[in-house]
Amino acid sequence: QVQLQESGPGLIRPSETLSLTCAVSGGSIDSSSWSWIRQPPGKGLEWIGYIYYNGGTNYNPSLKSRVTILIDTSKNFFSLKLSSVTAADTAVYFCARGGYIFDPWGQGTLVTVSS
């Protein structure tokens, strides 16, 4: 069965670019869409965006100017870049399979933005 695992720095400084990767195992990445979702501490879930296996993307308009999602089908992973971060970007970041129905999800990785 497909499993996803997020990885990346747990602490970044304000104004830097957040970079996370999601490794996909147990299945091929070139047969679906792949999403990023986040949850700030004590708050609800926020959809960030998704990428098709062919590289097409859709982003949340509230983040669109700062977000890039990329996919590497040869290495079976996809990635998230979020530029110019502030404390408001502190959150648990999840990757998930699917473009509108998310299943399965990774366990999530906490990213803290602090100087």
Add this chain to the structure above:
Amino acid sequence: DIQMTQSPSSLSASVGDRVTITCQASQDISNSLNWYQRKPGKAPKLLIYDASNLETGVPSRFSGSGSGTDFVFTISSLQPEDFATYYCQHYNNFPYTFGQGTKLEIK
């Protein structure tokens, strides 16, 4: 953006109870609604998709109904492993949004 209003925000119940959570969309979303379960430190899990379809492998005590703006999620007989936070999510248009969650606690 479509606002998803979940209620209650928290709920205390006992094993064996029937539990109902509602999710109201700020505009018509047809049946474009999913329900997820999240336990601390674990990956969120899809339970219901397209408002009423049970995901494969999910116990039949979970169910969903509704269309348009009003949706209901039900656990027919609570089990100890069901104590978690539940979220609804629409996908009618961009951006997709989630309800604020319902934390289900042991009474």
